[in-house]
Each structure stands twice: as structure tokens, then as C-alpha cells.
Amino acid sequence: MAIQDNKRPAARVGHRKSRTGCLKCRSRRVKCDETAPICANCQRLGLQCLYPSKPKSSMKSTDAPLTSNAEISKASIPERTIKSSSNSTNLPTPLSSEYEKDIPSTSSGSRMELRLLHAFMSRVVPTTTSILASSEWRQVWFTDMPRIAFDHDNLLYALLAFSATQVLGSPLGNSDVSLAQAEFFAIALQRQRAAISNPDYDIEATTLAAILIAQSAFGMLRGRVLEPYTPPADWFEVSRSAWRVFPRVKDIPPDCIVLRLLVETTAPIWQKWSREAGCYDFHVDEIYKPILTYLVPEEFDHYGGDRIKGLEAYEKTLDLLTNFRQALAGQDEPVQNNLFRVSLIAQTVPDDFVRFVREERPRALLITASILAVISRTKILRLYGDAGHTIPRSEIQAIRKILPEEWQGLMVQPLEELASSVG
Structure with missing residues (x-):
């Protein structure tokens, strides 16, 4: 998907719905400058500009100060x-009613x-x-x-x-x-x-x-x-x-440039990660296959659950990680794609995998460590002020401490990947 016009027009959405502007701006949920007989938006886009026959009072409510909603009671934080x-x-x-009340902000x-x-x-x-x-x-x-x-x-x-x-x-x-x-x-x-x-x-x-x-x-x-x-x-x-x-x-509205740019950026990722039922084969990198196959009967005997369904959740997560890792190795991968991959891989993992992480299953912990190790290789950590890779390093080391002894051998790969990225 590509943007048709190379020259990017100014984004026009992002304002609260106009209540006193023209009907066209109100229907498009954009801010109207309320200029009669034709507002700036309609003039720019060549649209028919119509105002309500009985307009509301022209008085507008004053916008609340920037900090009017900034503080909530300590009990609700x-x-x-x-x-x-x-x-x-x-x-x-x-929202629950607990959070619906606004408390004025202090000067601090x-x-x-x-x-x-x-x-x-x-x-x-x-x-x-x-x-x-x-x-x-x-x-x-x-x-x-x-x-x-x-x-x-x-x-x-x-x-x-x-x-x-x-x-x-x-x-x-x-x-x-x-x-x-x-x-x-x-x-x-x-x-x-x-x-x-x-x-x-x-x-x-x-x-x-x-x-x-x-x-x-x-x-x-x-x-x-x-x-x-x-x-x-x-x-x-x-x-x-x-x-x-x-x-x-x-x-997405036709003139919503920011969202169309977002779709253009993430579409290749979604297309790669989406699958049609029965028409998709998971691809797991060779370095992750030992995680997928180690002590499988023992895990499901201990934790219970459907073994086939559980293994599919692990396999899909490792497939997502494999795709992420391979994209980092590609020379033509845009950096902004990696920004979205960090959150998209967290968003896309199966429900069962998240449940396994909460249960602290060793296999799920190892895969989580592997995800963090791959993230440590990206430039995106600079956006978090984490040039020292503190986030992935701390989490991976903490996972290592609680991982059972028989699983420690499989921690070598994520630890080596982390070390190579930090070094």
C-alpha cells in the first residue's frame, strides 16, 4: 500500500468534533474555522459548505487548562x-465512575x-x-x-x-x-x-x-x-x-494522512504475520527449535492443558519472533518498522502464550527472554532513553535466576544475543 501523492498535504484531522461549524466539518469530525459563507476546509477541498439553518450560540466553551485533568486522587492511582x-x-x-471526576491540578x-x-x-x-x-x-x-x-x-x-x-x-x-x-x-x-x-x-x-x-x-x-x-x-x-x-x-477517512501512513508502514508486518486457516505453515528459526521441543510431555503433565493447542501457541510466538529477527538482518528494513514490531509482537502473541507467561512456565519464560534479546539489537531502545539496554538486560537476567536448573542450558542463546548487542 502506498500513498498516491508524493507531496504530503497538511493533516486535517485530530480535532474534537465541531459543534458550531459547518455541516460538512461536523460530519467529518474535524475542526471548522466557521468562516461564512465557506469555511477554509471546504474551500481547500472543494466541498459544498452548508451551515445549520438555526445555528447555535456562537459562544464556545473555553478549553480547560492543560493541567485540569492531570491529577487524580492517590487512592485511584x-x-x-x-x-x-x-x-x-x-x-x-x-470508565468506572471512580475515574470520571476531575480534580484540579496543583502548580507542581x-x-x-x-x-x-x-x-x-x-x-x-x-x-x-x-x-x-x-x-x-x-x-x-x-x-x-x-x-x-x-x-x-x-x-x-x-x-x-x-x-x-x-x-x-x-x-x-x-x-x-x-x-x-x-x-x-x-x-x-x-x-x-x-x-x-x-x-x-x-x-x-x-x-x-x-x-x-x-x-x-x-x-x-x-x-x-x-x-x-x-x-x-x-x-x-x-x-x-x-x-x-x-x-x-x-x-480511515480519505484525508487522514497520519493513519494512512501508519497503515502503509505496518501493512507489510501484518501481511507477514497474518494467516488464513489451513493455509499457513509456521516457520521457526533453527536456533529456537530446541526451546519448542524440550521436555514437552513433562510440561503438560505438570501444568495440564491441551498439549497440541499449547504447542501451537508456542510455535506461533516463535514464528513471530523468527520473522522479527530475520527483518533485523535485512538491509532494507526501515527503522520505523522496528518501532512498531516491538509493540506488535507483544500485541500479536496468542492468549495461551500470555497465560503461560503468567504461570511462569519455563518454556514461556525462555521465549520471553528470546524476544527481549532480539529487541536489544534494535536502535529503538534509544527512544526509551535506554542506550545501555537496561530493560532487556535486567529482565533476561531476572528470568535466568528463576528458571529451573534443567532449563538453564537453553538460556545460552538469548544471553549470547544480548551480549552481542550490548557489546
Whole structure:
């Protein structure tokens, strides 16, 4: 799939639905400048511009300050772990009343928001644009995403949470930033659910928020408590929930340039990872086959469950990982594709595999370590302020500590891959 016009027009979606603008802008859910007899959007696109025969009062409600929704009561803020947010990550469900009340932000909260917005523009955007080959994606990060965020709280707080991830990887990171990240991440999830519950939700803002939520879920693995160790099943769960809002191609408005760029970027990945029933053969790299075949009867005798179905979940996950690893070896793989692969592989793994990770089955832990080892080879870790590969290294070492003795021999491969990427 390719964008037809090489010259990229300015993105026009991302605003809240117009209530006093022309009928065309209201139907397209874009912001109208309300110029009569023809607004700027209709004039630019050559559309018929019509206004309601009995327009509403021209007075508009003043936008709330940037920080009006920034703080929620301490009782409703989850602990500073991904796991604490996992029970709230089924994004399509409505918000509970517990989170629907807005509490005014304090001045310290306002300063933190400004600090993280500054960090996004001064740290996240330059880092992103330095490693992404696509000028179009640079514009998304530098221009489109901040612009749309000011009109949509779900995207705004997802942006702030992701920005905190970058700051925490620098000498500027401290406990205040860590707490703010947890709060803003929780609020982003809440606002995302609220947005999706509205039939007229903005598809572009919601999708961009989902991307940042999924990316933040991985970044928040850094700094979490590793003793006693709990496998990162919540990272898989948050990513899976976030990406469920990914729009179908037919649902994308014609002038929604950012979403069409997103589809163009991820389509090759989805096409490779999707399968038709009975028409797909899993391909597992030779280096992963020992994980797939080792002590199979013993596992299912101990944990129970359908052996055939369970092995298929493992095989599909290793197939996804094989594809990811081979893509990294390709010289023509765009860097921005790897950005999405990190969250897409977490989103695409089977339900049974996530359950096996929660059960701490050795095979599932080994595959998780292998996924993290491949991620350690990408440049994308720089987006998380993790130039030292802290996230994959800490998780892999923690997995090694709890893995049963008879499985330790299979840890050699992910440990060697991690060492080669760090070295």
C-alpha cells in the first residue's frame, strides 16, 4: 500500500468534533474555522459548505487548562508497576465512575506537565527523527502528534507518559518523574477508554494514543521491582489492549494522512504475520527449535492443558519472533518498522502464550527472554532513553535466576544475543 501523492498535504484531522461549524466539518469530525459563507476546509477541498439553518450560540466553551485533568486522587492511582495497571487495560470498556471526576491540578503538577512537554520536543522528537528514515514520520512526531494532543486528553497523557520514559533514562530522571509517569499512564488509559466509549471518537487521536500507550508499556519495564520476579505478562496485555483500536483500512477517512501512513508502514508486518486457516505453515528459526521441543510431555503433565493447542501457541510466538529477527538482518528494513514490531509482537502473541507467561512456565519464560534479546539489537531502545539496554538486560537476567536448573542450558542463546548487542 502506498500513498498516491508524493507531496504530503497538511493533516486535517485530530480535532474534537465541531459543534458550531459547518455541516460538512461536523460530519467529518474535524475542526471548522466557521468562516461564512465557506469555511477554509471546504474551500481547500472543494466541498459544498452548508451551515445549520438555526445555528447555535456562537459562544464556545473555553478549553480547560492543560493541567485540569492531570491529577487524580492517590487512592485511584495504581502502584508504580505495569502490573498495577493491568486490570484497567481492557480499553474498549467504559470508565468506572471512580475515574470520571476531575480534580484540579496543583502548580507542581502543572510544572511537571510543562517539563515533560518540553522533554518531548527537546529529547523525544530529536531522538526519533535522528533514527527514522522517513521524513513523513518525522513530521508525525514533530508536528502532528503534539498538535492533535492539545485537543485530545487521551493522546496528551499518553504523550506525557512516553516522554517520562525518555527522561527517566537520563540524569534528569528522579522519583518525581517516575510517579508522574505512573499517573499520566493511568490517566491515558482512562481517557482512552472514555474516548472509545463515544461513538464519535476521533479515530486518529485514539490510534496515536494507542501507539504511545503500547510504547510506554514497554518503557515502564525499566525500574519495576524484579525481586521477587514477576514475568512481564502485563506488557503483553497492555499492548494487546492498546492495539485493538487499530482501524480497518476502510474506516480511515480519505484525508487522514497520519493513519494512512501508519497503515502503509505496518501493512507489510501484518501481511507477514497474518494467516488464513489451513493455509499457513509456521516457520521457526533453527536456533529456537530446541526451546519448542524440550521436555514437552513433562510440561503438560505438570501444568495440564491441551498439549497440541499449547504447542501451537508456542510455535506461533516463535514464528513471530523468527520473522522479527530475520527483518533485523535485512538491509532494507526501515527503522520505523522496528518501532512498531516491538509493540506488535507483544500485541500479536496468542492468549495461551500470555497465560503461560503468567504461570511462569519455563518454556514461556525462555521465549520471553528470546524476544527481549532480539529487541536489544534494535536502535529503538534509544527512544526509551535506554542506550545501555537496561530493560532487556535486567529482565533476561531476572528470568535466568528463576528458571529451573534443567532449563538453564537453553538460556545460552538469548544471553549470547544480548551480549552481542550490548557489546
